[in-house]
Amino acid sequence: xxxxxxxxxxxxxxxxxxxxxxxxxxxxxxxxxxxxxxxxxxxxxxxxxxxxxxxxxxxxxxxxxxxxxxxxxxxxxxxxxxxxxxxxxxxxxxxxxxxxxxxxxxxxxxxxxxxxxxx
Ligand code: HEC
Numbered sequence: 001x002x003x004x005x006x007x008x009x010x011x012x013x014x015x016x017x018x019x020x021x022x023x024x025x026x027x028x029x030x031x032x033x034x035x036x037x038x039x040x041x042x043x044x045x046x047x048x049x050x051x052x053x054x055x056x057x058x059x060x061x062x063x064x065x066x067x068x069x070x071x072x073x074x075x076x077x078x079x080x081x082x083x084x085x086x087x088x089x090x091x092x093x094x095x096x097x098x099x100x101x102x103x104x105x106x107x108x109x110x111x112x113x114x115x116x117x118x119x
Pocket of ligand 1: 005045048049050052053059060061062064077085086089090091101
């Protein structure tokens with residue numbers, strides 16, 4: 001095969017891979033999270049997730065705050081959420097919203113510099 005053909009093929013294959021996978025970058029520097037994005041993530045979380053993930057949830061969801069998990073667990077959940085019982089709720093969100101929710105939860109994880117409760 002010609003070099004250009006190989007190059008083109010790799011680009012096509014690469015684009016397909018990006019298209020089918022959930023490509024949220026969870027390797028974020030914990031000491032360098034944008035405060036504004038964190039706040040945005042918090043309000044999205046409170047509006048879209050918290051109605052189920054609160055104390056005494058009627059749907060049996062655990063009461064989830066940023067400090068309910070360690071950083072690595074949030075990274076895991078946001079790398080592949082397909083096994084979660086509420087994956088359908090996640091699918092309704094844009095990738096940008098999920099990124100902001102991730103920043104909020106991750107930055108307040110129990111082993112982060114600033115553990116946070118969702119009150
Ligand atoms: C309609 C209600 C509902 C909504 C909305 C919802 N969830 Fe869930 N979620 C659940 C239920 C029910 C479970 C399963 C609980 C279990 O397995 O015991 C769950 C499980 C989870 C888990 C795994 C449980 C754990 O402790 O590790 C995570 C993480 C999670 N949800 C995060 C989210 C996030 C982030 C959002 C917002 C994008 C969200 N959920 C929106 C109902 C919901």
